[in-house]
Amino acid sequence: MSELDLLAAVLAATLRAGTPLVLAALGELVTEKSGVLNLGVEGMMLMGAVAGFIAAAASGDLALGIAAALLAGMAMALLFGVLALTLQANQVATGLALSIFGTGLSAFLGRGYVDATLGGVTPLAIPGLAQVPLLGPVLFDQDILVYASVILLVAVHRFLARSRFGLVLRAAGESPDAAHALGYPVIRIRYCAVMFGGAMSGLAGAYLSLAYTPMWTENMSAGRGWIALALVVFATWKPLRVLLGAYIFGGVSILQLNIQGAGFAFPPDLLATLPYLATIVVLVLISRDVRRIRLNAPAALGKPFRPQT
Amino acid sequence: MMLPRLEQRAEAFWVARYLSPFLAAALALLCGGLLFASLGYDPLVAFHAFFIKPVSSLYGLGEVALKASPLLLCALGLAVGFRCKVWNIGAEGQFTTGAIAGGGLALAFPHGNGLWLLPAMILAGALGGMAWAAIPAFLRTRFNTSEILSSLMLSYVALLVLSYLVHGPWRDPAGFNFPQSRQFEDAALFPILFAGTRVNLSCALPFAALPAVWMLLERSFIGFQIKVAGLAPAAAAYAGFKETHLVWLSLLLGGAFAGIAGVDEVAGPIGQLLPNISPGYGFAAIIVAFLGRLHPLGILFASLLMALIYLGGESVQVSLGLPLAVAGVFQGMLLFFLLGCDVFVRYRLRFGPGAAAASSP
Numbered sequence: 001m002s003e004l005d006l007l008a009a010v011l012a013a014t015l016r017a018g019t020p021l022v023l024a025a026l027g028e029l030v031t032e033k034s035g036v037l038n039l040g041v042e043g044m045m046l047m048g049a050v051a052g053f054i055a056a057a058a059s060g061d062l063a064l065g066i067a068a069a070l071l072a073g074m075a076m077a078l079l080f081g082v083l084a085l086t087l088q089a090n091q092v093a094t095g096l097a098l099s100i101f102g103t104g105l106s107a108f109l110g111r112g113y114v115d116a117t118l119g120g121v122t123p124l125a126i127p128g129l130a131q132v133p134l135l136g137p138v139l140f141d142q143d144i145l146v147y148a149s150v151i152l153l154v155a156v157h158r159f160l161a162r163s164r165f166g167l168v169l170r171a172a173g174e175s176p177d178a179a180h181a182l183g184y185p186v187i188r189i190r191y192c193a194v195m196f197g198g199a200m201s202g203l204a205g206a207y208l209s210l211a212y213t214p215m216w217t218e219n220m221s222a223g224r225g226w227i228a229l230a231l232v233v234f235a236t237w238k239p240l241r242v243l244l245g246a247y248i249f250g251g252v253s254i255l256q257l258n259i260q261g262a263g264f265a266f267p268p269d270l271l272a273t274l275p276y277l278a279t280i281v282v283l284v285l286i287s288r289d290v291r292r293i294r295l296n297a298p299a300a301l302g303k304p305f306r307p308q309t
Numbered sequence: 310m311m312l313p314r315l316e317q318r319a320e321a322f323w324v325a326r327y328l329s330p331f332l333a334a335a336l337a338l339l340c341g342g343l344l345f346a347s348l349g350y351d352p353l354v355a356f357h358a359f360f361i362k363p364v365s366s367l368y369g370l371g372e373v374a375l376k377a378s379p380l381l382l383c384a385l386g387l388a389v390g391f392r393c394k395v396w397n398i399g400a401e402g403q404f405t406t407g408a409i410a411g412g413g414l415a416l417a418f419p420h421g422n423g424l425w426l427l428p429a430m431i432l433a434g435a436l437g438g439m440a441w442a443a444i445p446a447f448l449r450t451r452f453n454t455s456e457i458l459s460s461l462m463l464s465y466v467a468l469l470v471l472s473y474l475v476h477g478p479w480r481d482p483a484g485f486n487f488p489q490s491r492q493f494e495d496a497a498l499f500p501i502l503f504a505g506t507r508v509n510l511s512c513a514l515p516f517a518a519l520p521a522v523w524m525l526l527e528r529s530f531i532g533f534q535i536k537v538a539g540l541a542p543a544a545a546a547y548a549g550f551k552e553t554h555l556v557w558l559s560l561l562l563g564g565a566f567a568g569i570a571g572v573d574e575v576a577g578p579i580g581q582l583l584p585n586i587s588p589g590y591g592f593a594a595i596i597v598a599f600l601g602r603l604h605p606l607g608i609l610f611a612s613l614l615m616a617l618i619y620l621g622g623e624s625v626q627v628s629l630g631l632p633l634a635v636a637g638v639f640q641g642m643l644l645f646f647l648l649g650c651d652v653f654v655r656y657r658l659r660f661g662p663g664a665a666a667a668s669s670p
Contacts, residue, residue, distance in 0.1 A: 039457065079645070087315075088655070089648040092396055092457070093599060097644035100592055104637020111632040218634075223465050230458045269473035276462040276469075280448070283459065288452040306317070 004134060010254060011138040015146055016212060018243075018250025020045070020204040020221075022149045024228035025235070025242045026156055027200025032232055033160060034193035035173035035300040039095025040080055041201050042225025043102020047072040048205025050106040050113075053216040057116050066145075066206050073202020074195050076102060081194045085187055088304045099225070107218045120214030121145060145207050150243070152200075157239040169193060173298035176305040186305050201225065223276065230279045234286050236296040245282070252278045315656040322654050329650035330600050330607070334614065336646040341639055350629060358628045359621035359635075369620070371506025375578055376616035379404070379570035379587075381515040383594030384612060385522045386566030388603040390559030392526065393538040397560050399445065399460025400567040401591025402467035403438035407568020408575045409471055410437025412490065412582045415497035415575075416479060422496040430497060430572050431514075438568020439561050441467060446560035450553040456560065464591065472584045479582060490582035499577045511573035518566060523605040531558065567591060588619065589637070596644045615640065 024041050031038050051072030056065025080098050083089045121143040129140040160166040171179040172189045180186050204224070209216050227249060235241035256271045287293055338356075345355035363369045383400045390397045411434035418426060441463055448454035472488070481491045499509035526532040538545040538555055546552065574586055597615050601608030622636025 083645065083648050087649055087652040089651060094648055096398060096595055097641060097648060100596065101641025101645060104634050104641050107634035108632055108638050226458060226461050267473045267477055269469045269476060273466045273469045276465045279462050280459050284448055284452045284454050287454040290453050
């Protein structure tokens with residue numbers, strides 16, 4: 001393999017490793033923009049992964065698997081919404097409960113599928129562009145979910161920054177009282193944002209169990225849901241920066257695999273700590289600037305809203 | 310339409326505050342029964358296997374105590390932080406580093422047979438847990454970094470470090486290449502208290518911690534500061550209570566307790582270091598803390614219930630072939646129902662139209 005081919009392979013793998021993070025972080029970003037902190041990303045991802053795998057394995061249809069993952073993520077998000085939005089429960093506690101519940105339930109549901117195998121989503125080369133040296137295999141010979149993640153990201157960016165509904169959603173997260181006074185249904189808007197977050201987390205899970213490593217293992221998301229939460233902070237709630245952050249993390253995890261593969265005598269367990277340590281480091285670098293966080297974080301993030309009158 | 314509405318109460322409804330954990334447990338049981346039924350098991354048979362069989366022997370009761378004690382220790386430490394909204398969710402990692410530190414000491418003194426070894430291991434465990442918890446505390450107080458994410462990330466790191474140690478430098482040379490350390494010597498193991506059970510001296514530790522935490526939370530000035538900081542952060546700041554002090558205190562205390570729990574586990578029922586030393590005690594302790602209303606006595610009862618759920622999960626795995634993950638499902642449901650039931654502490658359910666306009670001032 002030539003050096004160029006190797007580089008292309010590493011970069012392409014980086015993109016794939018970053019894609020579940022792009023999807024999950026994008027969903028959480030929209031949720032947080034509406035003023036809701038959902039710490040249940042890990043649980044929703046695992047439910048998406050297991051539901052997607054079971055549906056795909058049972059029907060042999062990957063599209064059905066993806067649909068099931070979306071629905072599973074949304075069902076979990078609905079549970080969160082009922083507790084945190086309708087019943088006004090503490091969002092931190094509810095999110096933690098969602099993560100614990102999702103971990104348990106996914107392990108329970110997937111018990112019969114641990115050894116099952118699946119074809120998995122295959123790459124879809126874009127004719128013409130895929131033959132460009134370096135860029136072709138990296139950008140245009142990926143599976144459809146990688147393309148979808150980038151398209152969704154741009155769409156969310158446009159939606160939040162340019163559309164009227166995006167403005168209303170941001171208003172619900174910045175000043176729910178003002179939005180309510182203007183006649184916008186804050187709770188309903190937050191429900192929509194939470195459900196979108198659930199769908200995207202479910203999709204991120206499906207990417208893991210149907211494309212990245214087409215199989216189901218207990219706890220297969222391995223903390224990616226939590227890394228996605230950190231990514232939202234890293235991106236200072238700006239969608240386009242999510243992409244950058246997610247691919248940096250993808251790069252770190254691929255680097256770690258490549259160091260192992262290249263036969264360096266470094267213990268694999270210690271190398272595997274890299275993505276988690278990197279998460280802490282970037283969080284520190286971003287959070288230390290208190291003013292930047294305060295300027296960019298949705299003002300009503302994590303605060304329950306109850307319409308008066 | 311006669312949609313039920315929630316109406317804010319003038320003051321918190323104390324009956325609901327104490328009733329809702331019981332209601333939540335009952336609802337979780339009901340849903341568990343439905344789950345068993347949907348899997349084709351007779352709910353009564355399954356319930357018997359889950360909740361009655363494990364505790365129908367002296368040995369079983371001992372197992373409850375053995376499982377409840379790490380949960381109780383971890384949850385007591387977490388409750389202090391949760392009261393002032395310091396969300397340490399990395400007890401699992403602090404449990405692990407405590408076990409590494411205490412277990413490391415046991416391995417370092419293979420012929421240590423003095424009475425000093427066990428107390429030194431407990432101390433090492435506490436320090437190990439505190440060191441791990443100090444990182445999120447430092448990052449939060451110095452760099453404004455969310456302790457939720459940093460403490461959780463560090464849990465993954467701690468588990469990987471333990472895995473590295475038992476696969477590498479600490480692996481038992483005579484262990485047929487299994488990833489496990491040497492067995493601890495007798496001097497490094499907690500002595501069994503009751504013959505016929507596995508209950509050991511470490512089960513007494515939470516009972517020393519419980520009154521201490523109660524004193525701290527309910528009868529000390531620090532406890533008052535914690536309460537104010539949790540209920541009204543602005544008032545706490547105005548009164549001059551230092552938030553950074555409370556963050557450090559909660560995390561260090563939580564870390565120390567979780568670390569000691571880790572030592573209890575490896576120097577108790579396990580007796581060596583393994584890659585998996587905890588069936589999620591650190592995470593389950595979060596549920597225990599909430600279920601116990603962040604009150605030491607409540608946490609005692611909640612830890613017993615949670616221990617029973619763990620045991621029940623193992624029991625139905627053996628007798629009915631159900632997966633161990635059933636316990637995780639139960640734990641999650643319990644917390645959901647608790648959070649849902651808590652709504653009645655602050656709100657009342659009203660049917661019919663127009664009441665809001667009539668009753669709100």
